[in-house]
Amino acid sequence: MMLELPKDLVEEILSRLSATTLKRLQSTCKQWNDIINDREFAGKHFSKAAKQHLVVMMKNFNVHLVSVNVDEIHNDIDPSIKDIGELSLNKPYQVYINGMVHCNGLLLCITKGYTPMVWNPCTGKINWVVEPSRAYDVYDKFAFGYEYKKSCYNFKILRIQYVCGRKTHTYTTHGKEIYDFNSSSWRTLNVTRIWPLISRVVSLKGNAYWFTYEYKEGVRNSSLLSFDFSKEIFGNICVPFQFNGDYLVELSVIRENKLAVLLQRWALEIEIWVTDNIEPNGNGVSWNHFLAVDLGVTIPPISDVFSYAMSFFIDEDNKVGLIWDNNNGVRVHIAGEDYYREIVVGEKGICLPLMCCYIPSLLQI
Template identity: 25%
Template sequence: MDRLPQELVLEILSRLPLPSLGQSKSVCRAWRILIQDRVFVDKHFKRMADNDSTFILQIANQPNQNSLYFGDFSNNPDDGKAMMITKRLSMPPILNFHLVSSCDGLLCLRATYPSFQLCIYNPFTWDHIELPKLSHRAGNLGFGFDATTKKYKVVEISLKRTTRRGFRRGRQITAASSSSSESVVHVLTVGSPTWRNLGSLPFHFMWQNSQVLVNGKLHWIATEHMIMSFDLATEEFKEVPMPDCIGFNGKFHELVVLRGCLSAVSFDDDAEEWEIWVMRECWVKEFSIGVDVTKILWPNDGRVSWNNPRYFLPRKCIRVLCLLRSGEIILKYRNKVVVAYDPHGRTIHDLRLTFEGIPRCFKAVVHVASLIKIDNFVNT
């Protein structure tokens, strides 16, 4: 192996999945240095980002403890269909947490007890940084990379709070006004000691399952029938035109990223089908998922059958996760089942995730595993 040119070694190693690189670092000192080099880290990350999506899955073990798993796609040797392989990951320094989002292999985590602390964590390099505390419980959160400053930023949007008359144990009561529709925006550059207040917006933001980061802009659903983007470079909000699906019969469900494009998911009451609209130069409806293919049986043993027409997927229990290179759409049902839907054959199959005996209830976030070190952008 010493006779191989370094360029060829770099090319070979950059194609390995990240768990395999951990073993490769033990081969020799030269490989360990190469794998830790920033040029190699960036090259490997770009290759992994071009592959099919991988996932971080958060599993609740106990009331005050969680586990993280890495989910990667493979083909079932029996039938050739996609399946997801899960691998348990090292834990962050907080036991009870909420998985907020992922960016460039880094996870944004929010501790749910006792302090609601925020943390950035790389589950493959095991390094982390705790963020400065907010003066209030965090609202909607977003996490992304500002390409102009080469820094990561966390955005927090909360309902504007007003002071009501009244005292409790000598202290004035402060609460969110039920009539208020304003939101307050705070931004933190990771590595900075303080949050910055960017002021207020004249509307509130709907709760989002996960951040939607596209081309350096975070996206949220604001009030009803409105999409707002936040440019991480300019730190300015801008309204995004809505797709035509949001009309009299269309019910806006969620935003998602499909192969790098902002996408909107809605349910058409008249056609009784899910519609997936993708933003290119304009909004284009690219996928339709009829109710007839989302019939599902949920027996007492927790296994899934697709043969019984008496059971239907509740609309709000379905989430679109990603689009594979094969054209299959990955859907999640009730935080318990992940399935692959073929829009051409209009067929669907269960990916049958297993978690070493842990109950099948989880949150899934699209994640590209990386060797990025937090110190690389905090200390520059």
Template identity: 20%
Template sequence: MENQIVAKIPTNISLELQQFSCLPDEIIIEILLRLPVKSLLKLRCVSKSLFFLLSSSQFMKSQINFCVKECKDVNFRLVVAVGKMCNIYSLGLKFGEVDFPLKHPFGSCKFLGSCNGLICLTPMSFKLMLWNPCTGKYKEFQDSYVQSVGSCYIRYGFGYDVVNDDFKVVKIFSFAIDEVKYENVVKIYSLRGDSWKIGEGFVSGYMNAQSGVFVNGFLHWEVSDCRGSGDCSEIMTLDLATETYGVMGFPNCEKGNVSWGLSVVGGNLVACCNYYPNRTDMWVMKEYGVEKSWTKLVSLLSPFGRMGYISPLFVSENGDEILVKLGTDISLYETRNASYKSLEIHSAGYRLQVQAITYIESLASPHVGDDW
């Protein structure tokens, strides 16, 4: 969230809290914002004053804002879905045990995006879901379709519209015009309105990624000149606030048989240039929207015998360790000795069904006006 939101304690609550603390209201808020979400959930049971304060939309926005801008490695989580099982792992310099399993029986799901602590996924056919793994709250809603003749390719995107204080899901239906161009019909779901609407359509090349990457209020998809071509020509962007489109260039890289992939690491847009089967160059956009700020972060050597392209999930604060999805495996890459260590978090029988996404713990609610 880009706008700074500072929670204020209502007068009646402030007076009651002062009976238990000699600290000013501003200090109390700063302390509360730094507590883990699970601790905040417990504190709401201490008194009515804390319940109403910690349940207020103002405090929730302040907590999300603080979490997005100030949180460290330890607050990140990795969600891995393997078949019908979904587990959550803690991230940091040392990767810990499972925090807790996902109780809701999603079945075989597909992650579509993560933003401000919420994950968008498809738990089953004809349904979509927004889910906060930290609080356990979720919201199911109907997927959207268009009447058409012939087949089309489906692309999704999920992010937050800071101007209208709204989470949005974007669904793109791509119909082939010829071997190069596609006509795209767009539908947009608003969490605040709990409804779908028709967005502005556009014509483009083939959109490679099934899910767009959300950074700085924009969704991003890599676009190639034709289907099956790994050599992407540009990045297509969608501003969720204005619902308008734009284009962005990739970093300058070596010529050859390459394939681009997009992701987000540390709040920055990351472009991975895959030189199959030798290596992957990981580029980060230091200043959003400025193509000259593309900077090569690291070259990751492809391990022998592994299939699939490398996609980064997380980079440690010192940059020595990079968590990657390598085909169907989740591995930790050590930059100092260019070695991989598989996390071995799934069995070989489910290799083709592995889904992985990172998120930050927050109080974000999938329900508008929710008081927890």
């Protein structure tokens, strides 16, 4: 006879297992299935369970899981980056994904028709977004985050509509909207003008961050912008370096608690900075210098700067940056202060970003 444990004790035990393990255990019994599919338990599980830090890559308009191993590179053992396989959408869904933003195990996916949807690859659940009053457009930019209130996640999408001038080829803001999944509706956001993006949008602790630029007296100036999904306000974040709009900058989220910035000057010099602390209003932000590398002196030397399709993440333990780029095929540049390797992982593609870090979760919209 099987011993029946109190539900509270079962929840406590299950909340300490990984999300992927729980999905495999879901069919064990009805009680476990009910607990694992419970929205309140999913939130409790995400805050308590050990996180699995994985990597996903865009390939042929699909999302692929990738294994990355650089643990022995300083012992003269080559790094390993392998495509494990496609993360398939549940039938009958078959869409082509053109871009994505990760937040707490959920992927905001932008389809080839510029329509956003939210997908949890771990549970397979998909949430489509209600059509806005103004149709989606190729110039639309999206951010993804949440308001955390009374132990519940209220996920939201920020849509910034841009118009590209045919003669000047410059972008101006046409409108800003918020989609609230609790109400399944769009509403206009009345804020000041937002300048065009020059980096990918990332989500950290429910808030969004990206680099933008504006022209002042003919000079292109860049800044790091944030959006607080709880207060629905924008903020400016101080960065620890001086740069202009001609430099390449990119953002990455490290283990869901730090923001990393990569700066590349045209001389093939890259710097990576990582936050110790960051708030969307910019107060109390502090940065640590993580890495500085001159790729012009690597063997073999790199002759081209990275493209604007570039994305990256860092391995803090091995003190290297892994930079994914789209020049002459999808390549991963693994760079440290005294280390450099290059690995080809696929053919040239047009999906952005090329990769992002991913944490499986049971969270629901």
